Amino acid sequence: MATKTKNYWLMKSEPLECSIDDALAARHQVVPWTGVRNYQARNFMRDAMQVGDGVLFYHSSCAEPGIAGLAEVASVPYPDATQFDPKSKYFDAGAQRAEPRWIHVDVRALRKTRLIGIGELREQPALADMVILRRGNRLSITPVTAAEWRFITTKLLKTA
Numbered sequence: 001m002a003t004k005t006k007n008y009w010l011m012k013s014e015p016l017e018c019s020i021d022d023a024l025a026a027r028h029q030v031v032p033w034t035g036v037r038n039y040q041a042r043n044f045m046r047d048a049m050q051v052g053d054g055v056l057f058y059h060s061s062c063a064e065p066g067i068a069g070l071a072e073v074a075s076v077p078y079p080d081a082t083q084f085d086p087k088s089k090y091f092d093a094g095a096q097r098a099e100p101r102w103i104h105v106d107v108r109a110l111r112k113t114r115l116i117g118i119g120e121l122r123e124q125p126a127l128a129d130m131v132i133l134r135r136g137n138r139l140s141i142t143p144v145t146a147a148e149w150r151f152i153t154t155k156l157l158k159t160a
Helices: 020-025 039-048 118-122 146-156
Strands: 008-013 030-032 054-059 066-073 106-117 141-144
Touching (some): 020 030
């Protein structure tokens, strides 16, 4: 029987909306990754993410953006209910319940890490091709290679 390949992702969240601490405090340390409104990021969740995939939990749009924790994909994709809620900032008047436009996955926080800022990531030759470091990249979800994941989790997060 073939084993499935584990994928790795960097998923951005604004800490005022959902921080690694919020995720760790949530029931079963699981939070829905709602509000993704970019088709490419949605397609990553819909077409490529699998339960158990590794996640670099990244704080964005804050004073110190960077990797703040480790997590994993905890569910298969399912419709993002915020697209149907007129009170939500993620409401999409064009979304149809019969054919939802936006989906999301649940993410389980595993642990908080020291903050690995964007500057520190940029200083690492081993991470030179990392998607988040590409000029003009603004995606909230980006793939991470197995080599990048290993470098970050074994070198940059190595405990002193």
